[in-house]
Amino acid sequence: xxxxxxxxxxxxxxxxxxxRFIKPGADPMGWIMTIVLGIVGAFIGSWFATQLGVQGxxxxxxLAIIAAIVVLSAYELVRVRDGLRRR
Numbered sequence: 342x343x344x345x346x347x348x349x350x351x352x353x354x355x356x357x358x359x360x361r362f363i364k365p366g367a368d369p370m371g372w373i374m375t376i377v378l379g380i381v382g383a384f385i386g387s388w389f390a391t392q393l394g395v396q397g398x399x400x401x402x403x404l405a406i407i408a409a410i411v412v413l414s415a416y417e418l419v420r421v422r423d424g425l426r427r428r
Contacts, residue, residue: 353380356402360409366417378416382409 354372357379386405395401 349380353383356383356405356409359406360413364410364413378412379409382412
């Protein structure tokens with residue numbers, strides 16, 4: 342999907358920002374975590390697109406954004422559960 346590590350960092354930042362914009366609710370996390378979760382979403386989305394045989398660049402980006410939204414939601418669930426356990 343992207344070329345090299347810098348491509349994944351830049352693309353992950355864009356994908357993470359788009360995922361946070363699309364996903365409803367408040368996400369009080371910093372921009373570094375947004376980039377990290379965006380990179381994870383980009384990797385998962387591009388792997389999934391490869392497994393499905395998706396060739397269109399726009400569809401690969403869409404799958405990466407959807408994967409990033411899922412990763413953001415999972416991160417939020419883990420963070421909420423962890424906060425409940427600490428009480």
